[in-house]
Amino acid sequence: xxxxxxxxxxxxxxxxxxxxxxxxxxxxxxxxxxxxxxxxxxxxxxxxxxxxxxxxxxxxxxxxxxxxxxxxxxxxxxxxxxxxxxxxxxxxxxxxxxxxxxxxxxxxxxxxxxxxxxxxxxxxxxxxxxxxxxxxxxxxxxxxxxxxxxxxxxxxxxxxxxxxxxxxxxxxxxxxxxxxxxxxxxxxxxxxxxxxxxxxxxxxxxxxxxxxxxxxxxxxxxxxxxxxxxxxxxxxxxxxxxxxxxxxxxxxxxxxxxxxxxxxxxxxxxxxxxxxxxxxxxxxxxxxxxxxxxxxxxxxxxxxxxxxxxxxxxxxxxxxxxxxxxxxxxxxxxxxxxxxxxxxxxxxxxxxxxxxxxxxxxxxxxxxxxxxxxxxxxxxxxxxxxxxxxxxxxxxxxxxxxxxxxxxxxxxxxxxxxxxxxxxxxxxxxxxxxxxxxxxxxxxxxxxxxxxxxxxxxxxxxxxxxxxxxxxxxxxxxxxxxxxxxxxxxxxxxxxxxxxxxxxxxxxxxxxxxxxxxxxxxxxxx
Numbered sequence: 001x002x003x004x005x006x007x008x009x010x011x012x013x014x015x016x017x018x019x020x021x022x023x024x025x026x027x028x029x030x031x032x033x034x035x036x037x038x039x040x041x042x043x044x045x046x047x048x049x050x051x052x053x054x055x056x057x058x059x060x061x062x063x064x065x066x067x068x069x070x071x072x073x074x075x076x077x078x079x080x081x082x083x084x085x086x087x088x089x090x091x092x093x094x095x096x097x098x099x100x101x102x103x104x105x106x107x108x109x110x111x112x113x114x115x116x117x118x119x120x121x122x123x124x125x126x127x128x129x130x131x132x133x134x135x136x137x138x139x140x141x142x143x144x145x146x147x148x149x150x151x152x153x154x155x156x157x158x159x160x161x162x163x164x165x166x167x168x169x170x171x172x173x174x175x176x177x178x179x180x181x182x183x184x185x186x187x188x189x190x191x192x193x194x195x196x197x198x199x200x201x202x203x204x205x206x207x208x209x210x211x212x213x214x215x216x217x218x219x220x221x222x223x224x225x226x227x228x229x230x231x232x233x234x235x236x237x238x239x240x241x242x243x244x245x246x247x248x249x250x251x252x253x254x255x256x257x258x259x260x261x262x263x264x265x266x267x268x269x270x271x272x273x274x275x276x277x278x279x280x281x282x283x284x285x286x287x288x289x290x291x292x293x294x295x296x297x298x299x300x301x302x303x304x305x306x307x308x309x310x311x312x313x314x315x316x317x318x319x320x321x322x323x324x325x326x327x328x329x330x331x332x333x334x335x336x337x338x339x340x341x342x343x344x345x346x347x348x349x350x351x352x353x354x355x356x357x358x359x360x361x362x363x364x365x366x367x368x369x370x371x372x373x374x375x376x377x378x379x380x381x382x383x384x385x386x387x388x389x390x391x392x393x394x395x396x397x398x399x400x401x402x403x404x405x406x407x408x409x410x411x412x413x414x415x416x417x418x419x420x421x422x423x424x425x426x427x428x429x430x431x432x433x434x435x436x437x438x439x440x441x442x443x444x445x446x447x448x449x450x451x452x453x454x455x456x457x458x459x460x461x462x463x464x465x466x467x468x469x470x471x472x473x474x475x476x477x478x479x480x481x482x483x484x485x486x487x488x489x490x491x492x493x494x495x496x497x498x499x500x501x502x503x504x505x506x507x508x509x510x511x512x513x514x515x516x517x518x519x520x521x522x523x524x525x526x
Contacts, residue, residue: 015071015504015512016493018350020080021263021297021305026193029073029200031210037230040066040209042398043223045216046239047071048078049192050376050387052199054237056122057395059206066233067203068214068226070240074196076513077241080352081383082261082309084275084295085119085188087112088137090381091360092149092279093156099359102159104408108361109160111405115385116188118392123195126202130194131298137184137275140170142291145279147180153279154182172271173339187275189295192384217517221372235398239376239390241383242355242502242514243367253411254357254378256315256502256513258490259290260328262336263348265303270342271296292335293381306343308336315353316488316499325351325492351493353502353513354381363411364390365397374398375411445473453489453496453507462486463523464496466507476509476520487520496520 014023042058044051047069055065069075087109089096096105123132141150150166157164163185170181203210211226218225223232242256273296280291290312297305311328318325329349336343355378357363362378364386374397376390389405396403407413445465448454453466455478462478464487478486478496485500495512496505503516510519 014075014079014350015077015353016080016351016495018493019348020261020350021307021348022074022081022083022191022193023079024348025191026074026197029193029197029212031073031200031212033213034068034211034227034229034231037232038066038209038226039232040064041233042066042235042237043068043231043233044237044239045219045224046076046237046241046376047073047196047200047210047212048076048239048241048387049074049196049384050078050239050241050390051237052196052203053122053388053391054239054376054394055203055208055210056199056206057391058398059203059208061395061399063398065203065208066231067208067210068216068224068231069210069212070215071512072212073200073210074193077353077379077383078196078387079193080261080350081192082293082295082307083190083192083384084137084293084382085116085190085384086137086184086275086382087116087162087385088139088184088187088275088277089360090277090280090291092153093160093162094149094152095360097156097159100361100408105156106160107405107408109157109162111389111408112382112385113162115388115392116186118388119190119195119384120188122199123190126198128195128198130191130198132188132190132195133273134186134188135273135275135295136171137187137277138167138170138173138181139184139277139279140173140179140181142278142281144281144283146282149279150180150182157182157184170276172274173276174341175338184275189273189275189297191297219373221370235372235374237374237376237394238367239387240514241353241377241379243375243377253363254355257290257312257354257356258315258318258325258351258497259309259312259354259381260325260332260351261307261309261349262329262332262346263297263305263307264336264343264346265299266296266306266340266342266344268299268302268304271304271306271340276339292332294336294340305347306336306340308332308340308343310335312354314499315502315504316490316497318490319488325490328492353504354383355379355502356381359413362386362390362409364393364409365406365411368412377411448473451494452491453494455486455489461523464489464505464509464520466494468507474508475523476505477523478520480516481511481518481520482514482516 292310
């Protein structure tokens with residue numbers, strides 16, 4: 001394993017311009033690039049928590065494993081999480097109960113609880129120093145939500161077999177001491193990149209192979225092309241947050257959201273370590289009903305970081321609410337200081353990509369229409385546990401072992417009771433193609449400041465343009481190579497984001513988030 005700190009592509013370190021605390025506090029985790037064709041038993045594409053956990057478990061089961069990561073380990077969405085480990089799902093258990101039935105809601109609770117246990121087990125057996133600790137979690141009402149929904153959720157969590165209790169106040173929350181909450185016992189948190197660093201070493205120690213800066217394309221049931229080399233395998237696991245191995249199937253079942261995070265120092269010991277969430281805004285225009293989420297993280301001898309997330313919107317659609325990406329951080333800070341007034345100066349800010357399944361549960365298992373291709377996607381705001389469940393399910397399936405959760409999370413499932421939300425999200429996606437006939441956000445390239453980008457209309461063409469800090473102008477087709485949607489400029493993360501299916505491209509046109517497999521096409525402009 002190499003730790004590289006210079007002569008590297010910034011876009012490979014993280015999938016955005018802002019750097020998270022996890023990435024900032026961890027040496028870059030890098031391995032060799034591919035230099036030849038490879039034949040293996042299992043090819044895993046993606047070096048986040050999903051891919052590495054799957055690799056580790058399959059190697060322990062005696063399989064031969066090769067893992068290919070497009071950037072560096074954890075440089076995708078795993079490195080941009082807030083690393084909550086919880087069975088308190090961002091879609092309520094009363095919703096799961098009505099959608100999937102009581103028994104399946106119980107299985108969902110059981111599986112996420114087991115995922116936390118699995119992470120703790122791995123931390124213990126590898127003796128990982130990653131600040132893993134068990135904490136309580138507190139779910140309190142958003143101002144627009146109704147008291148009865150907290151009671152409904154308590155009853156549903158009890159039916160699901162979770163260890164929950166209703167409290168008549170929300171611990172450590174200013175401005176809401178009289179606000180009831182639902183307490184989830186025995187949740188957890190950790191430093192995710194310290195965890196991945198140790199997991200990577202364990203994969204190598206067990207005989208696995210990891211390649212970084214290794215871009216996979218042409219993925220099928222025989223393998224993939226990685227940096228131009230042929231990687232063939234009996235089994236292929238696509239663990240890339242969003243699948244890049246099918247054009248349409250999975251992308252009609254889930255939808256990409258941007259979520260925002262701030263982190264600031266507070267005096268050490270001033271708040272107990274815990275997880276907090278509000279229930280989300282039922283009046284939001286977004287189907288996912290964005291919510292706020294909070295935790296603490298060890299920082300140094302004097303301070304801890306208060307990490308606060310929320311203010312989500314559909315990827316590439318920040319302007320739909322008239323709230324810019326930058327303003328989302330300001331709104332987060334206002335909200336955080338209301339409930340946690342100890343928060344002072346903001347030390348970090350970053351955003352991440354969340355894939356929201358139309359029925360709230362992840363897609364973990366065999367890719368529709370394939371026998372030997374597996375996917376882990378649809379994190380739904382619970383990426384750490386969904387990824388770990390996916391690794392557990394797929395490890396069993398590759399070994400020919402029946403897993404009791406595999407039907408619940410099957411990527412081929414059809415959930416008729418969730419069709420209303422499915423149709424709303426599909427309508428939103430279809431409406432984005434109207435960008436072909438709407439005005440662009442630039443009149444000419446002279447409007448561009450250094451470090452800024454935008455979309456320009458040239459005749460019938462849509463052009464993505466970016467002016468470098470040395471004043472050089474870069475231009476590309478603004479048409480997403482996935483399914484032809486027009487990308488939008490993200491001024492916060494300095495990326496071009498597709499509002500249809502969530503593909504993202506760096507300011508130099510390089511693809512950094514699927515489902516698109518290829519870069520934006522270069523365009524010559526005067």
